Amino acid sequence: MSTGPRASRSDKADDGVRRGVRRDLYAAGAAVLLVTAAVLIGRHIEHTHHTLRVHWPPVLGSWDPHVGPGTPASVLLAALTVVHGPTLAARLPWRALLAACWGSATAWILSLALIDGWQRGVADRLTTRHEYLQAVGRFHDIPAALRGFTGHILLGSPENWPAHVAGHPPAATLTFVLLDRAGLRGGGWAGTWCVVVGATACVAVLVAVRALADERLARRAAPFLVLAPAAVWMGTSADAYFTAVAAWSLALLALAVTARQDPGASRPARMRTWGGAAGAGLLFGLTCYLSYGLTLVALIGATVLLLGRGRVRERPHLLVALLAGAAVVPVAFTLAGFDWWEAYRLLVTRYRQGAGGVRPYGYWVWANLACTVLITGAATAAGLRRTGAALRGHRRAAAGRPQERRRPDAEVRLALLVSAALLALLVADLSGMSKAETERIWLPFVVWLLPSCAFLTRPRAWLTAQAVLALLLNHLLATGW
Numbered sequence: 464m465s466t467g468p469r470a471s472r473s474d475k476a477d478d479g480v481r482r483g484v485r486r487d488l489y490a491a492g493a494a495v496l497l498v499t500a501a502v503l504i505g506r507h508i509e510h511t512h513h514t515l516r517v518h519w520p521p522v523l524g525s526w527d528p529h530v531g532p533g534t535p536a537s538v539l540l541a542a543l544t545v546v547h548g549p550t551l552a553a554r555l556p557w558r559a560l561l562a563a564c565w566g567s568a569t570a571w572i573l574s575l576a577l578i579d580g581w582q583r584g585v586a587d588r589l590t591t592r593h594e595y596l597q598a599v600g601r602f603h604d605i606p607a608a609l610r611g612f613t614g615h616i617l618l619g620s621p622e623n624w625p626a627h628v629a630g631h632p633p634a635a636t637l638t639f640v641l642l643d644r645a646g647l648r649g650g651g652w653a654g655t656w657c658v659v660v661g662a663t664a665c666v667a668v669l670v671a672v673r674a675l676a677d678e679r680l681a682r683r684a685a686p687f688l689v690l691a692p693a694a695v696w697m698g699t700s701a702d703a704y705f706t707a708v709a710a711w712s713l714a715l716l717a718l719a720v721t722a723r724q725d726p727g728a729s730r731p732a733r734m735r736t737w738g739g740a741a742g743a744g745l746l747f748g749l750t751c752y753l754s755y756g757l758t759l760v761a762l763i764g765a766t767v768l769l770l771g772r773g774r775v776r777e778r779p780h781l782l783v784a785l786l787a788g789a790a791v792v793p794v795a796f797t798l799a800g801f802d803w804w805e806a807y808r809l810l811v812t813r814y815r816q817g818a819g820g821v822r823p824y825g826y827w828v829w830a831n832l833a834c835t836v837l838i839t840g841a842a843t844a845a846g847l848r849r850t851g852a853a854l855r856g857h858r859r860a861a862a863g864r865p866q867e868r869r870r871p872d873a874e875v876r877l878a879l880l881v882s883a884a885l886l887a888l889l890v891a892d893l894s895g896m897s898k899a900e901t902e903r904i905w906l907p908f909v910v911w912l913l914p915s916c917a918f919l920t921r922p923r924a925w926l927t928a929q930a931v932l933a934l935l936l937n938h939l940l941a942t943g944w
């Protein structure tokens with residue numbers, strides 16, 4: 464039997480691991496209780512007052528146990544990712560890992576959607592009376608449609624736009640108009656576009672985490688980004704496409720502000736860095752014209768700049784490139800006759816004219832967070848606990864050595880990035896403009912919460928919980944939007 468200081472240190476380390484796991488389970492349990500409360504209280508409110516305007520609160524969906532063509536594939540993919548995902552994420556070359564994540568995420572999203580069958584799960588999703596494809600025929604003259612866009616937002620206006628068209632700036636609808644013009648007509652192509660492009664969001668997040676934190680954490684996060692329960696709502700919704708655009712904006716910014724560049728670097732190397740910053744700005748501008756609420760992505764972007772502030776100070780021209788890129792889309796739409804601010808003002812009125820004016824803020828302000836648990840899983844609840852612990856540990860260390868100004872380590876940098884996404888989500892929640900349907904609307908924020916799972920021990924157990932949750936949601940509920 465070993466004794467002495469070494470054995471004592473080992474025992475303390477084991478105790479620390481057990482305490483950490485226990486606290487993770489407490490966090491996951493609290494998340495489960497939050498969802499349970501949201502379901503029970505929500506059902507009571509809806510049955511007595513009919514003000515929630517959802518059939519299965521807190522999710523917009525209805526109870527509908529079913530299986531479908533995607534059932535075998537989704538179960539097989541989940542099992543393979545749980546068993547082999549962490550090992551492959553650790554061993555594959557970086558570029559091969561990114562390609563594998565994209566392919567796996569696409570397959571996972573599509574297999575879950577096909578549980579409802581091709582027609583109901585993919586092809587018809589974007590063709591319902593509330594969706595973008597209903598308005599494609601009204602964009603035969605694109606400049607005229609943009610100039611008159613705000614005149615059709617309010618419910619009382621002539622030929623008012625369908626709910627999702629009215630609820631977003633016109634770049635969202637214009638995307639599907641351009642797909643139609645390119646010959647990719649109908650809900651099948653539109654749904655496929657959202658799945659394939661949306662699946663790249665996990666790649667963008669991994670690229671950003673590697674640049675801002677380190678590759679080890681990015682690799683640990685990879686299986687959780689692939690197997691996220693959010694995939695239930697990424698197939699097939701336009702918000703998956705919005706998620707990818709916002710994620711690549713932040714990924715390009717992360718690459719630009721962390722790139723090492725020698726004083727004697729070639730002109731093409733410098734141009735690539737500037738181009739990355741300009742591309743980040745361009746995609747952020749597009750993000751703001753895809754969804755009004757995604758202006759809050761700027762909070763995450765500000766954190767990226769904070770984490771890369773050393774490089775930004777060395778190369779302030781990056782900010783010029785970023786701002787120049789960010790101006791392109793707003794200037795183009797403004798010159799075309801679309802007034803973003805006027806449209807948003809009218810949208811607030813339209814929101815209050817519809818279900819948003821009836822749904823009680825007092826319920827949704829916390830039930831929205833239960834929706835977040837459902838799309839991120841119990842693993843993310845435990846990961847957020849570890850995120851807070853990493854920040855507290857860094858603060859205590861800094862307080863103990865005030866004379867030292869240390870650069871935060873990789874775990875702290877990842878914790879700051881995750882915290883920025885959580886802050887953006889909370890601001891959206893408190894605004895009162897996100898009452899219900901946040902399982903879809905908040906996808907662009909929640910993909911940045913998932914990397915917190917990189918902090919977890921026993922990843923296969925947590926991945927199993929994530930997969931089971933996603934499979935249960937898609938097999939037991941008929942989700943809609």
